Amino acid sequence: MTRWFEDITVDEAFPLGSKTFTQEEIIRFGRLYDPQYFHVDPEAARHSHFGGLVASGWHTVAVGHRKMVDALFAEEERLRALGQEPGVSGPSPGVNTMQFKAPVRPGDTVTYTLTVTGKRPSNSIPGWGLLFNTIEATNQRGELVYHAELVGFSKLRDYRMPLWQRLALTLTRIPGLRKLVRR
Amino acid sequence: MNPVTADRRHYEDLAVGEVIALGSVTVTKEMIVGFAREFDPFPFHLDEKAARASLLGGLAASGWQTAALSLRMLGEAFLNTIASMGGLGFSDLKWKKPVMAGDTIGGTARIAALRRSRGHPERGIVTIDFDIRNQRGEPVMSLRLANLVEVRDPGRGEPPAHERSPGAAPSGGAAT
Numbered sequence A: 001m002t003r004w005f006e007d008i009t010v011d012e013a014f015p016l017g018s019k020t021f022t023q024e025e026i027i028r029f030g031r032l033y034d035p036q037y038f039h040v041d042p043e044a045a046r047h048s049h050f051g052g053l054v055a056s057g058w059h060t061v062a063v064g065h066r067k068m069v070d071a072l073f074a075e076e077e078r079l080r081a082l083g084q085e086p087g088v089s090g091p092s093p094g095v096n097t098m099q100f101k102a103p104v105r106p107g108d109t110v111t112y113t114l115t116v117t118g119k120r121p122s123n124s125i126p127g128w129g130l131l132f133n134t135i136e137a138t139n140q141r142g143e144l145v146y147h148a149e150l151v152g153f154s155k156l157r158d159y160r161m162p163l164w165q166r167l168a169l170t171l172t173r174i175p176g177l178r179k180l181v182r183r
Numbered sequence B: 001m002n003p004v005t006a007d008r009r010h011y012e013d014l015a016v017g018e019v020i021a022l023g024s025v026t027v028t029k030e031m032i033v034g035f036a037r038e039f040d041p042f043p044f045h046l047d048e049k050a051a052r053a054s055l056l057g058g059l060a061a062s063g064w065q066t067a068a069l070s071l072r073m074l075g076e077a078f079l080n081t082i083a084s085m086g087g088l089g090f091s092d093l094k095w096k097k098p099v100m101a102g103d104t105i106g107g108t109a110r111i112a113a114l115r116r117s118r119g120h121p122e123r124g125i126v127t128i129d130f131d132i133r134n135q136r137g138e139p140v141m142s143l144r145l146a147n148l149v150e151v152r153d154p155g156r157g158e159p160p161a162h163e164r165s166p167g168a169a170p171s172g173g174a175a176t
Helices: A023-033 A057-081 A163-172 A177-182 B029-039 B048-053 B063-077
Strands: A013-020 A089-100 A109-121 A128-138 A144-155 B019-026 B084-095 B104-116 B123-133 B139-150
Touching (some): A023 A057, A023 B063, A057 A109, A057 A128, A057 A144, A057 B029, A057 B063, A109 A144, B019 B063, B029 B063, B063 B084, B063 B139, B104 B139
Antiparallel strands (some): A013 A109, A128 A144, B019 B104, B104 B123
16 A cells, blocks of 8 residues: 555655544543543543543554554555555554653544655665654644654565575475475 | 542652563454554454465554553553653654464563653653563563653752663653
8 A cells, every 4th residue: 555665755744634532532542551540530630730631642643543544545545546556555663752742632633744754775674665754743723742753664666686585585485495404 | 739649659759670560461363453443454453364465474463552552551560550640752662573363462661760850840750661572572562651750749859860860761742
């Protein structure tokens, strides 16, 4: 899905859409993954420095991830509609930094934006490239909710395996040879 | 005084080097697909056939699910026993190995650093390093979390520098 590594433009901002967080959703996520009193108990939460119930930062991040996946699928559909073959995105190796800034309260609407800030071919996985992504989430007042710097994999369209690797791959397919090598 | 957290451990009661034993959780296929449908609907988290053809090599949990389950274990073992004021963020999250359907994850969390907030004398910042492993002891995820904790006696200053750890917490966080 999404674009091929070669077609991804650096520093282009992609709007990922918005989500309004309800009290029920905040409490449900909190009970499952982050059961601290200010994420699950509106009464007790009034005693916290938040002054009321707030969403787990991880909840806002998980929703941001969902928004990104939805955007990748939408891009895939757009490319297919144009008669083009979409690229392939892979799993993520990690997150460099995630800063929770403003709390998200019931009824708040969070808007997510993705920017690819850099890319390079992977050193460890041939045929794949690394994307360095920033996601920023803001609320309905324009306040920054979180800032994240993430890494993702994207497949190369024009990759051709080096000759020695293709040779090695062919050799491993010859029955009995692997056994022989192990001895 | 916050009645919810009055009896819990505060900033002054924590020490760098404390190791928190996390419980464990077995990640079932149903959990993986359920989480993926809501937050991470890539085919390699939803469908076994697509997963086998992917880089993951089989049905694997969303990395965010591994993180969320680790957070829950930390909540039960630690965050709900201290006067936590919520997270500031995290850094250096590394998904080292996929968590496959049927795997059991657990591990430890360690207090890597403690410091007082500069702007808010009633807040301390505890930095926690996660080391999450599967049932074979293989590391599956690590991350460094920064969490706020209430200071019991804000009038008293920061302890002398030699009692603090130089470990770096993620920067930023409007609350500090």
